[in-house]
């Protein structure tokens with residue numbers, strides 16, 4: 099009985115990224131580009147993996163930082179959109195209705211996480227050629243962004259990037275299911291939203307780089323930098 | 330953290346979505362809005378009678394706001410559609426911007442509030458100006474306009490009061506347009522709407538300084554009223570520029586202490602020779618000193634038009650530089 103009740107409850111989806119296990123392979127970007135027909139030919143993606151060199155001199159390492167739309171619950175892009183093209187589903191997933199979008203980019207300037215880009219007329223044309231007019235999911239120019247693969251998650255599947263990530267750096271959960279180990283990462287406070295001070299209340303949570311793990315690339319750079327100082 | 334430079338954990342990136350077209354709109358929108366507001370406030374609140382000045386300031390103010398809106402539309406969206414010959418897309422823009430507010434009750438975004446305010450103020454402003462057509466220069470010679478104005482005469486006061494409210498929103502809302510950008514420190518700044526509003530009033534005042542300097546009253550009484558208005562706007566602008574300087578000081582003080590992103594923008598802006606030299610010195614401090622000099626000495630009035638033009642120049646540069654320094658502070662390493 100209680101199981102039935104919890105099944106009927108609107109899911110409270112959340113996305114967890116473990117910064118310690120990203121190896122920068124970009125498989126997530128490829129999977130997303132294929133699944134959501136994003137204009138990879140123009141280097142526009144719904145999700146990206148940033149990378150940065152850390153350390154100084156010869157003692158450098160590389161850290162990776164996957165990012166995507168945070169599906170903010172206090173949603174700057176939604177407040178900025180003058181036409182109602184940006185909207186939220188009952189589960190809190192932030193979406194764009196391409197037929198209502200006029201491309202004013204008010205949402206793009208409002209987004210604090212660089213999660214949106216313009217799907218230009220040329221991109222629409224290339225996409226139609228690549229995927230076929232009938233199968234193209236981008237019919238008109240508009241502003242595009244991650245949908246958490248809404249068409250998949252509403253069928254009980256994971257977002258394409260999560261399903262593809264080879265190191266489980268990207269994880270998917272329903273916070274209404276506290277037994278789920280991924281949900282526990284969020285509920286315990288170990289995974290935290292990005293730039294919490296902005297008050298955007300995101301649905302994407304990050305596990306910070308564990309600076310006590312010597313084997314992490316990041317810490318290798320730090321330790322080797324310390325060692326070289328000791329010498 | 331050994332080996333990690335602070336800036337490696339933040340990425341600063343200039344916004345490139347809104348350009349000069351938006352800066353032109355912010356300037357003309359504020360200026361036009363203030364011209365209408367000052368006309369209607371002078372007539373309704375101070376009860377000074379100068380129909381030519383009020384009617385023409387209102388009409389020109391509305392023309393400027395709508396002309397500026399064209400730049401906004403071109404910068405934001407119409408340009409591409411226009412070049413691609415997508416008339417349907419252009420109509421969609423117009424419907425989506427006004428229709429969403431009217432039919433979907435979608436009134437929370439400032440673009441939407443602005444679109445409605447511009448639309449309603451334009452209609453009200455023209456009607457209000459028409460009520461003075463029988464005594465306003467040039468308009469009084471066009472019989473159909475005079476007849477229309479006479480038909481509207483019974484509503485003159487009602488139109489005036491409603492226009493006072495709408496033109497106030499028109500003059501201040503542009504500052505709020507930029508405010509929904511939490512990671513752009515120079516835009517989401519709490520003082521930006523106040524700064525833009527003071528600057529809009531100052532540029533509006535500059536227009537009145539030019540008019541009262543160049544256009545003489547048709548009779549002695551009108552000239553006397555006009556001189557009173559000239560005195561009032563010149564002192565008014567001295568106070569407004571003083572307030573603007575204070576607001577700029579507070580704006581930079583907040584930027585400096587708010588967060589790393591704010592500090593980054595602060596460093597860029599305060600080391601920009603254009604911003605300091607052209608905007609702050611030439612567009613603000615020099616006209617302020619000129620106006621003070623004329624007001625204290627009661628002579629050298631030929632400096633007034635120069636001060637007014639510098640104020641207008643500064644008003645545009647303020648918006649240009651604020652847009653230019655719209656720099657995101659993203660919370661990831663680069």
Ligand code: SF4
Nearest residue numbers: 167168169170175209
């Ligand atoms: S990350 Fe950006 S696009 Fe996504 S919901 Fe937040 S403001 Fe909107």
Ligand code: SF4
Nearest residue numbers: 179199200202203205
């Ligand atoms: S670009 Fe489209 S989604 Fe973004 S604010 Fe404008 S209309 Fe809304």
